Amino acid sequence: MSAQLKLYENLADELGTLIASRVFAPGDRLPSIRHLSQQKRLSISTVMQALRLLEDRGLIDARPQAGFYVRHRARHPHPFAANEAQSLDAPTYVGINNLLMRVLRANKSPDVLDLGLSCPQAEMLPVRRLQQIMGAVARRRPDLLTQDGCFDTNEPNFVRQVIRRAVDWGRLDPQEIIVTNSCTEAMSLSLRAVARPGDTIAIESPTYFVLLQLIESLGMKALEIPTDPKTGPSIDALELAMREGLVQACLFVPNGNNPMGSVMPDENKKRLAGLLSRYDIPLIEDDVYGDLCFAAERPWPVKAYDSTGNVLLCSSFSKVASSSARVGYVSAGRYTQQLALLKNVSSGGTNHFFQAVLAEFIGSSAYDTQVRKMRRTLTQQIARMSDAVAEHFPSECSVSEPQGGFTLWVRLPERVDALALHQVALAQRIGFMPGPLFSASGRFANYMRINCGRTWDAKTELAVRQLGALVRAHAERI
Amino acid sequence: MSAQLKLYENLADELGTLIASRVFAPGDRLPSIRHLSQQKRLSISTVMQALRLLEDRGLIDARPQAGFYVRHRARHPHPFAANEAQSLDAPTYVGINNLLMRVLRANKSPDVLDLGLSCPQAEMLPVRRLQQIMGAVARRRPDLLTQDGCFDTNEPNFVRQVIRRAVDWGRLDPQEIIVTNSCTEAMSLSLRAVARPGDTIAIESPTYFVLLQLIESLGMKALEIPTDPKTGPSIDALELAMREGLVQACLFVPNGNNPMGSVMPDENKKRLAGLLSRYDIPLIEDDVYGDLCFAAERPWPVKAYDSTGNVLLCSSFSKVASSSARVGYVSAGRYTQQLALLKNVSSGGTNHFFQAVLAEFIGSSAYDTQVRKMRRTLTQQIARMSDAVAEHFPSECSVSEPQGGFTLWVRLPERVDALALHQVALAQRIGFMPGPLFSASGRFANYMRINCGRTWDAKTELAVRQLGALVRAHAERI
Known part of the structure; x- marks a missing residue:
């Protein structure tokens, strides 16, 4: 029963993803039930259950005698x-x-x-699960309350789990990881480490307003790079700006840009990493939506293509675990030493208890x-x-x-x-x-x-x- | 039995404090047992128990037939x-x-x-008590895990308890309080709010190295104010510097200066507050050792004498509750709006769970x-x-x-x-x-x-x- 439930839910999810990514666009007819059954090696009734689920989710409509069609949703946006x-x-x-x-x-x-x-x-959010973990960790690890608050920022298991989550695309160096009070702090410290007041920071256009606030509060300038709603910032425009010496650093959200939800294609990420290395320019990469992208494969960060330590990868689990745990991190490449210093001076250490709690959560299949x-x-x-x-x-x-x-x-x-x-x-x-x-x-x-x-x-x-x-x-x- | 234990412990504490504050200096003879018994209305045996406790603590020596004498401890330091x-x-x-x-x-x-x-x-540190509170709060308040992480920084009960702790010396305005990830963050944001790179910050000499780091990392200059090991910074020297326009802000630890443990006398604090107001200069006041001063009465902060909002009072409970909870605060006077903005941009909100845990602890008699x-x-x-x-x-x-x-x-x-x-x-x-x-x-x-x-x-x-x-x-x- 439970295995069967999994089978049709899995199929529904797979088809849902294909619809979301417009492999099946609005108005398209889905493959027939028989076809899906043969192709996926599932029973007719399992396929029908999956299709009914998609109907319930409002993604497809059944047209009698004709089959299942992807629902007409909003029109395509005109390019901006x-x-x-x-x-x-x-x-x-x-x-x-x-x-x-x-x-x-x-x-x-x-x-x-x-x-x-x-x-x-x-x-x-997985509140109940986190409550259980919190109770257990509170009992088991009294030492987490009396760690050196000023200079000992990393809880080893948290760093380990962050690295484990990244093995699909690369190998993060534990020595490069600095745990912070949120992804926001990671980005704020990163920007302070790589640029000075008056410097110009390349950003997506539109971009997340907190990134603009950051640039404003540090007395820096913003250069808005034309940004495609599907593929993100124009690498051509960025290259032009770099060649003319206009840019001291980049601050991008390559996976799930906020507000548009664009994801940079891999080849753009590769090109970007090459440019950063050629012009010796750092990229602060906000990857907080990386795990919440809808394609079948979790997109890689630009950091995956970075061989020279120019990318400072910033993230947290605030969007998938707890918005108020306030634990993030930066993998800071060749800026690690400056980052560590700024972190010490700006807020000392990071809450060890929540590092341990999140480590336990993201290290489990529940994540x-x-x-x-x-x-x-x-x-x-x-x-x-x-x-x-x-x-x-x-x-x-x-x-x-x-x-x-x-x-x-x-x-x-x-x-x-x-x-x-x-x-x-x-x-x-x-x-x-x-x-x-x-x-x-x-x-x-x-x-x-x-x-x-x-x-x-x-x-x-x-x-x-x-x-x-x-x-x-x-x-x-x- | 328990009441009696309290009686002699209380007397021992009282005498210990008088010794620590040099009312009874090394070599001084303590009042006789009979005298103490009459004066304090305690039995001879209670007084003797208290004196024995002080002996155990290494504070006094019994000299046969002569009485109890304060132990010779280190010499007085020569003035620096x-x-x-x-x-x-x-x-x-x-x-x-x-x-x-x-x-x-x-x-x-x-x-x-x-x-x-x-x-x-x-x-x-009160680890067991905190563990209990954490367990209870984790069960009772799942909402603390899903607060707005970016723009909602204050847990109301934490702010209430901070204000309650301050009623002895004044009235803190809840609107002025910004909860931060530690006292270090409170001071770092305060310094960024009140001064710019190149500005000169008056500090004690010697002073806590993290304050020097802060000044360094923000590209500011330090002016070392001559500091007495007992009474703290010289107000005369500070006034001179202010009159000559040398100082844009002050960054002091008036209660329990680190490293010397000096405490500014009330009249110096009053004079300082007056100067700040006359020259319109902000003071960032690190009060993290305020509760750990040894005089019978907890010393007031300079903020108690501030009527113009020039004092930014920074503190946390890291020295008396948990070093790694990373929850501090600043009462930011007329800089509140800048502080709130900088806090948002620098690290978003502050962990709500630990605000609630600490609130419960500091609101109880256990504190x-x-x-x-x-x-x-x-x-x-x-x-x-x-x-x-x-x-x-x-x-x-x-x-x-x-x-x-x-x-x-x-x-x-x-x-x-x-x-x-x-x-x-x-x-x-x-x-x-x-x-x-x-x-x-x-x-x-x-x-x-x-x-x-x-x-x-x-x-x-x-x-x-x-x-x-x-x-x-x-x-x-x-």
Whole structure:
């Protein structure tokens, strides 16, 4: 019974992944039941169960006498005009901090349904399992409370498990790993280690606003590299910028870019690693969504192609285990010594107890189960959200097709000012992230980011419908 | 029985405190048993038990037919020459990082008995109590694992307990409190909020090396303010520097300065607060040893006298609860908004679980018990160490008389180079902190800091004897 359940769930997941990655695009007919049964060596009834599951998940429709078809979801996004031109604006100082803090605070107001986050609903996280581990570790390891808090940052088993998770694509050197209070701290320290105030940092466009904040707070400049919603930053544009000596460091989210969910193809990663080495430029690589990409194989980080220590790989388990454990790490390549020093001076050590707890979790098969479950859930919730936007927003709108992460990137009609829309939406108790927060130069005035980490429910559906009506009203009024 | 035990322990503690604070100085005769019995309204036998306890603790000696005398401990330190002159050197960039990391790593080598720390032995910390609380909180509060990790830093009960602990001296505004990953992070963010690269920061001389590291890593300059081993930084010298516009911020440890254990008198704190307000200069106040000062009343922080929001009070419970919980805070006065922003960008939120655990601990009477116990233990261990140094080191050496904290500051004969001595001591598997690490300008070449947080034992005694022999050899050889 349980084995059979696994069989049809596995098939459903496999087909779901093919649909998510558009191997089967909306409107396509799936292979017939007989064909699937022969090809997969599964019974007809198992295949039918799998297809029914996909129907339940809203991914396919049965057409009587015709077969199963991939559901029409949102339209393909038009390529983003700002990037299409492949032109490079001049590097610019960033000034989003004040606006960002206002938006975040407003989204957090009581009664606001906040679609502005990029994180899972609490129910998606393995809380019970972590509670059990915490209880056991608290009993077993009193020594974790009295470690040297200042200069002894790494809990050996945590480092071991991080390395074990990376063996698929390479070999991380334990001497290079510095455990930090979150991926954010890893990136903040990395940026301080590799660049100085006034330096120019190449970023994706759009990019995660905390990366812009970081650049702003350190008095550095940002150079927005044209970024494709599917394949990430343009390596041609980046090479041009490097050749002209415009760039001192890169700060990218190659796997599951936030907000678009793009994933750099392997050949782009290889080319990028080559450029970094040729021009001797460091890359700070945010890989926090790496395990939450939807392709069958977990994408490799750029670090996998780095032979010269130019890549500082930053990550944490905040998106798949616990958002508030605050344990991350950086594998810092040739910047390890500077990183270690900055870490000591900036916050001393990192909580040993939670390093041990997370080590136990990510070292167990429960972690794999959790990651699989989240990928599946996110694929479905993104599809749902995408459908809802397609249904309720004006037809000129486009949405991204995320290959990883939590968020959908929506382009609104050009006349719509996302910041003004945000104000009106707040009055209706709906929060989202307006597009200009994802740019150093005020791009994306008519874009918004929507979180798909919420479990889909009537409230969410209603909020999207209301948002759509507001967009429509705004587009018409002006 | 238990009540009686309390009575004589209380009397012993009271007398011990008077001895530690030199109300009864070495060689002084204590009041007679009869006198104490009448004055304290205690039975003769209770008084005798108390005196026997003090004898056991090595604080007094019984002289037959004559009474009880305070034991001769180390000599008073001569005032430190560099400070006596009350001269101000020019502000200087700091360059101790590399030396410091080498020394710390060497002290941590296997088999080295490390007297270089400033922290309690694990056995002094309330580990069992914390384990119990952790188990209970893990079961009761699954929500602590799924808090917003990026922008929601404060666990309300932690903030409440911090404020409750401060009511003796003032009223902290919950809106001003930012929870951080340790006191180190609180100070690092504070310094980044109030000053820029190139600015001059007034510090005590000697001062805690991590503060020097901080100044170094941020490209700022240090101005060493002459500092009295009992009363802390010279307010006259500081006023002079402020009047001449030399100082952009102050970074002090007013209660239990590390390494000397000085405590600023209240009137100095008042004057300091006045100066800060007159010249509009911020003070970053490290109060991490505040609860571990030995006077009967816990000393107030400078923040208690601050009416203009110029003081950023930083602390944590790492010295009295858990060194590796990594939860601290800053009450940031008029810099609160900058602090909040820097905190978000530097490391996102702070571990909610440990905020809740610590809140429960510091909100209970167990915390008061723990603090009393540690003060008592530290007083005794410092006395023991002081005695041992007096016995084994050359007679020209002087030691500080700490009023708080873990460490003893020892002046060696002028010919002794503490860095060279450190090398030789390491060869004998003994580590300590050489004096030059406590200065921005290479002062204190013939000083060392010794940790008294270790439970006194034969190994420690032997190490001090060996160190004394090395000092003697060095002093004579040159």
